[in-house]
Amino acid sequence: MTLPQIAFFFLSAVALASAVMVITRRNAVHSVIWLIVTLFSVGGVFLMLHAEFLFAVQVILYVGGIMVLFLFVVMLVNLDVAVKQAQFTRQWQLALATAVMLMAELAYGIYRGHEGFTLGQVSSAPISGGNTQALALALYQDYMLPVEIASVLLLVAMVGAVVMAKRKLE
């Protein structure tokens, strides 16, 4: 087993274990902390796939932005009552069985697919000119309109969040 494979298995194990912790913890604050661990491990997987800019985005935007937002709301919403109540819905066995069946189907499809279509090895050579430069060129030349639409989407989301969290509309 080579060093990249060991790194991949380590990152995957951390990501999956902390993801399981996210959905099983009783206290929502603990869930947020475990989700941060998951996001860091997924960021490490991005690094292994030569996506350095996405790793930076993952750490700055996800861990630094979205998770702080989550923590804020967890602190704002009084969870003392919810912690003492049942954490899972009544139909959780059925939901678990369905989800595991879904995973079995997907995993079987990927397993057969990689045999049939010879999904080969991940390339080791990085894109020339650096990942960030290539990504910037793609974003601002080929994907100009989607970037503008995404910025409008963010504006709408911002206005919507302010309007909905407001105490009273006058």
Place this chain on the structure above:
Amino acid sequence: MIPTHWYLMLGTALFTIGVIGVLTRRNVIVILMSIELILNAVNVNLVAFSDYFRSVDGQVFAIFVITDAAAEAAIGLALIIALFRNKETVNADEIDLLKW
């Protein structure tokens, strides 16, 4: 080196854990966090294929997914605050105003 389908398997497992969280948890905030897990699983797949084809298009799409995740988190958390103000609960199965 690492075959691409290993990354796809990781994405599948993360996706399934997220789906289990959405389907079984009662706490709305944890359901939102499970949706973040699902979006991350999608990003792993996109970046894996981006690396496999030596093209940045997959990474561009992953950036759009992260943008969507940010918008969704902001809207979802604002909804939770508004909901908690009105109903004093964060349990998804107690919010049944539209159910008869």
